[in-house]
Amino acid sequence: MRSTRVALVAAVLAALLSFPLLDVNASAVAQGFDVTLGIVMQREKQTMENFAVFMKTLAAMLAFLTTIVAAVTLSASVYAFALAITVITVNPGVMSNPLLLLPLFAYSVMDVLVKGWRRGQLTSLGGPRSLAISFLLTLSLLSALFALAWLSSEVIWKYFSLLRGLEVSSPFLSIFSELLFKNPIGLSFVIGLALMLIYGLARELAEALVAFVRPSPKAARDALLSMDLEAPIKPPLSSLRNALVSLAVSPPLYYLLYNALLLLPVQLSFPYDVLLRFVVAALVFVVSWFLISRLTASFEEREPSLLSPIAGLMLILATYGLLYALALWEPSSGLSPEAGDDVLRKAILSYYETIVYMGELLLVFMGVAP
Amino acid sequence: MITSSTQRALALVLLASLAITADLFGLAPAGRIGVTAVLVMIALKLYATVAQASLESLRVSSRHEGALEGRPLRVSYEICNPTYVPLAFVELSLNYPEYLRLSEGSSALIAGIPPKGCMTYSVSFAARVGEHEIGPLRALFRDPFGIFRGREITIGEKTVVRVKPRESEKLRRFLLSLSRGAGMVRTGKAGEGLEFLATRDYMPGDDLKRIFWRALAKGRLAVKEFDRESTQYNVLLLAVSRDMLAGPYLQTPFEHAARIIASLSRYFADRGEHQSFYLVGSRRVEGTRMARGRRGYEAVMRAISRVKLSSMLEEEGFSADGRLSRALLGSLPRERVNLIAIATANNAIQLAEELKALASSSRCSVYLLLLLPQLYGIESVSPMERAVFRIKSFQEIMAVKGAIKEIKKRGIKAIALAPSDMARKIVRKLAMERV
Numbered sequence: 001m002r003s004t005r006v007a008l009v010a011a012v013l014a015a016l017l018s019f020p021l022l023d024v025n026a027s028a029v030a031q032g033f034d035v036t037l038g039i040v041m042q043r044e045k046q047t048m049e050n051f052a053v054f055m056k057t058l059a060a061m062l063a064f065l066t067t068i069v070a071a072v073t074l075s076a077s078v079y080a081f082a083l084a085i086t087v088i089t090v091n092p093g094v095m096s097n098p099l100l101l102l103p104l105f106a107y108s109v110m111d112v113l114v115k116g117w118r119r120g121q122l123t124s125l126g127g128p129r130s131l132a133i134s135f136l137l138t139l140s141l142l143s144a145l146f147a148l149a150w151l152s153s154e155v156i157w158k159y160f161s162l163l164r165g166l167e168v169s170s171p172f173l174s175i176f177s178e179l180l181f182k183n184p185i186g187l188s189f190v191i192g193l194a195l196m197l198i199y200g201l202a203r204e205l206a207e208a209l210v211a212f213v214r215p216s217p218k219a220a221r222d223a224l225l226s227m228d229l230e231a232p233i234k235p236p237l238s239s240l241r242n243a244l245v246s247l248a249v250s251p252p253l254y255y256l257l258y259n260a261l262l263l264l265p266v267q268l269s270f271p272y273d274v275l276l277r278f279v280v281a282a283l284v285f286v287v288s289w290f291l292i293s294r295l296t297a298s299f300e301e302r303e304p305s306l307l308s309p310i311a312g313l314m315l316i317l318a319t320y321g322l323l324y325a326l327a328l329w330e331p332s333s334g335l336s337p338e339a340g341d342d343v344l345r346k347a348i349l350s351y352y353e354t355i356v357y358m359g360e361l362l363l364v365f366m367g368v369a370p
Numbered sequence: 371m372i373t374s375s376t377q378r379a380l381a382l383v384l385l386a387s388l389a390i391t392a393d394l395f396g397l398a399p400a401g402r403i404g405v406t407a408v409l410v411m412i413a414l415k416l417y418a419t420v421a422q423a424s425l426e427s428l429r430v431s432s433r434h435e436g437a438l439e440g441r442p443l444r445v446s447y448e449i450c451n452p453t454y455v456p457l458a459f460v461e462l463s464l465n466y467p468e469y470l471r472l473s474e475g476s477s478a479l480i481a482g483i484p485p486k487g488c489m490t491y492s493v494s495f496a497a498r499v500g501e502h503e504i505g506p507l508r509a510l511f512r513d514p515f516g517i518f519r520g521r522e523i524t525i526g527e528k529t530v531v532r533v534k535p536r537e538s539e540k541l542r543r544f545l546l547s548l549s550r551g552a553g554m555v556r557t558g559k560a561g562e563g564l565e566f567l568a569t570r571d572y573m574p575g576d577d578l579k580r581i582f583w584r585a586l587a588k589g590r591l592a593v594k595e596f597d598r599e600s601t602q603y604n605v606l607l608l609a610v611s612r613d614m615l616a617g618p619y620l621q622t623p624f625e626h627a628a629r630i631i632a633s634l635s636r637y638f639a640d641r642g643e644h645q646s647f648y649l650v651g652s653r654r655v656e657g658t659r660m661a662r663g664r665r666g667y668e669a670v671m672r673a674i675s676r677v678k679l680s681s682m683l684e685e686e687g688f689s690a691d692g693r694l695s696r697a698l699l700g701s702l703p704r705e706r707v708n709l710i711a712i713a714t715a716n717n718a719i720q721l722a723e724e725l726k727a728l729a730s731s732s733r734c735s736v737y738l739l740l741l742l743p744q745l746y747g748i749e750s751v752s753p754m755e756r757a758v759f760r761i762k763s764f765q766e767i768m769a770v771k772g773a774i775k776e777i778k779k780r781g782i783k784a785i786a787l788a789p790s791d792m793a794r795k796i797v798r799k800l801a802m803e804r805v
Contacts, residue, residue, distance in 0.1 A: 101403060101406065101407060101410075104385070105410075105515055108378060108514075108515040108516055108517070109514050109515060109516075111516060112459060112480070112512060112514060112515065112516040113459075113480060115516075116459065116461050116478075116479070116480025116512070117479070117480060118476035118477070118478050118479055118480075119476060120472075120474065120475045120476035121475075121476045121479040121480070121481075123474055123475045123476070124475035124476050124479055124491055124492055124493055125479065125481060125489070125490070125491065126490050126492065130481065130489055130490070131481075133482065133484055133487075133489075134458065134459070134481050134482030135482075137456050137458050137482040137484055138458040138459070138482055138514050141417075141456055141458055141514065142514055145410060145413045145414065145417065146406075146410060148409075148413060149406050149409035149410040149412075149413055150406050152409050153402050153405040153406040153409050154402065156405050156409070157401050157402040157405045160401065160405075161401075184391070184394040184395050184396075187394055188387075188390065188391055188394055191390055191394075192387070192390075195405070195408045198408075198412060199408070199411070199412050199415070202412045202415060202416055203415055203416075203419070206415065206416045206419040206420065207372055207419055209420075210372065210419055210420060210422075210423040213423075214423045214424075214427065216423065216426050216427075218426060218523070219372070219423070219426055219521075222521065222523070
């Protein structure tokens with residue numbers, strides 16, 4: 001913990017010291033001060049330029065020194081320090097060079113080796129021959145992995161670059177296109193999501209492949225034994241069941257929320273009003289799915305508590321309270337909210353219409369439907 | 371989840387995000403680097419998953435050499451990778467008892483195992499008497515960048531090593547010098563034997579082969595007399611307890627006791643005497659059969675080398691409940707027996723109580739040897755330091771003296787000495803009492 005704290009403090013310090021390097025040009029920094037502070041600072045311009053050059057030199061020296069110290073001591077904290085400084089102080093133009101990753105990976109390999117190395121290891125391995133074999137093995141493996149990743153990244157990054165220049169003729173889809181592909185934040189989100197999906201898929205594929213090709217009773221036993229005994233058992237297809245229940249519950253909530261938003265003084269035009277419907281529908285579905293999943297999970301626990309029935313009762317009371325507030329139910333009419341039948345019908349139709357519309361647009365957007 | 375990510379994975383993801391974001395905001399064309407970093411991570415995840423499965427199919431064989439106290443006890447493991455997946459890196463660590471000390475090598479290391487190949491891992495311990503369980507190995511896979519780590523698994527089996535005590539060659543020669551020759555017991559009385567004792571005048575009935583011709587030539591009719599050969603029956607007994615493991619490595623009371631027993635056993639074997647060995651504790655009475663010569667010695671050595679030091683740590687101390695007496699009475703021969711028991715001062719009085727009945731019978735001479743850990747190594751310090759030490763340990767020595775008094779009251783001969791003198795003393799006593 002102490003070394004982590006030291007590394008963090010050092011990284012922040014390095015970031016502060018190397019701040020001028022972000023703009024690269026020291027005179028630009030001085031110019032910024034000049035504009036901000038006006039004539040008063042004019043006399044100090046030369047001084048500020050000198051200061052910026054001094055800071056740049058200091059940060060570069062620090063980066064150089066930490067790199068040397070990291071290489072010599074090979075400790076994790078220094079490694080983190082060097083990494084932070086390297087990332088912050090490096091010239092943005094250099095970041096396009098793939099060789100930037102190599103020293104970082106080299107640090108990682110050395111750190112793993114140093115942490116695992118013990119005195120007397122060479123004797124236990126029977127001499128340097130085994131060590132040389134290990135070294136060559138690792139080097140060839142890493143070279144192959146890195147080459148494969150570098151070549152694959154060419155294709156993948158070209159695909160992402162193409163997304164930036166994507167032109168959409170539909171005015172409705174162009175909103176999404178602008179939001180997700182033209183906007184750097186949206187595109188970052190899309191790329192992040194895509195890479196996460198690739199990672200998740202690769203992980204699942206590898207685990208399934210290993211379990212199929214080389215089934216191991218020992219691994220299965222270990223996995224079973226490592227499970228928490230108190231963990232609730234999730235029945236098969238329970239997510240689908242909860243989704244279906246959420247679809248049944250969501251329409252009234254969607255209707256109430258959407259109409260409440262319409263009461264706001266802001267008037268939305270096409271296509272933003274449709275977008276609002278989508279957002280509300282999706283939000284209501286996600287929230288109700290989450291709540292229903294939690295509620296059903298509490299019933300499926302091995303030792304259900306009294307809280308679950310109480311929560312269910314509160315949900316019923318809240319529903320009737322809401323209906324009473326909207327004048328859709330009178331206590332004298334019994335438990336059946338007949339007065340709200342028309343409203344309920346309208347809510348269900350409106351909600352499912354939105355859902356179907358969303359699904360259709362999604363298919364069009366993905367190029368599956370014309 | 372076959373493998374899990376480490377904190378470095380987070381650092382790499384942050385770096386990749388920084389590079390991709392920098393590219394998207396037009397700061398630097400570093401998007402491809404970010405994607406490369408993520409792809410390296412994905413590739414490593416795939417590799418780690420497959421490698422973990424390969425780790426679980428490693429084949430391990432073990433062997434050991436040097437099972438004699440004081441010599442290096444070398445334990446080697448050959449770890450073979452039957453798959454086509456190279457394993458870089460594997461962190462190996464060896465399970466071994468905390469009371470063993472490594473003399474060479476490392477108990478943990480990091481190494482790579484080639485595909486369809488093997489590696490050898492070996493360590494050496496400073497061997498100490500008893501039975502030790504070494505292994506199995508624990509293995510953990512970690513990718514070369516340390517981004518993913520697998521589940522720690524055990525590979526191979528436990529290796530059981532039995533280390534025999536080493537008797538002192540110098541002491542053995544000294545002990546043998548107390549007798550006239552190997553294989554014969556000095557009784558000092560005339561009878562059947564090979565060694566010449568004396569001459570006497572011929573008496574009717576004497577065998578003509580025994581006539582001493584040189585005396586006859588001088589006009590005297592005499593015959594040679596020979597030293598009567600006899601054999602002795604010896605029982606060696608060790609009362610084990612937790613306090614026997616206290617002290618420096620290889621210098622604990624148990625190890626000294628084991629060496630004394632080894633020396634005495636070898637001495638008895640060289641003389642062709644019968645011997646057996648008993649190991650007693652708070653919950654056990656284990657003995658070997660009475661056997662003669664080399665066979666007896668081997669049986670005693672085997673029994674001592676099977677003592678588990680881990681079980682000794684659970685020994686509360688000997689209690690006189692009659693089990694030992696019953697076991698001894700049921701196995702002792704009709705002939706006279708020397709029973710030599712070794713114990714610490716804490717156990718000695720209880721043991722004396724148990725052996726009291728045997729000591730009072732005419733067929734058994736009981737010697738109780740009290741180990742004095744306070745005197746270990748005292749010869750190697752300066753006279754001044756020795757004097758100071760004696761003053762400091764005066765109370766404890768007096769307590770031992772009190773215990774000796776109590777033991778003698780029960781008709782048992784008690785000896786309390788430093789371990790180096792113990793075997794000599796007891797052999798001298800046995801030699802004096804031969805009949």
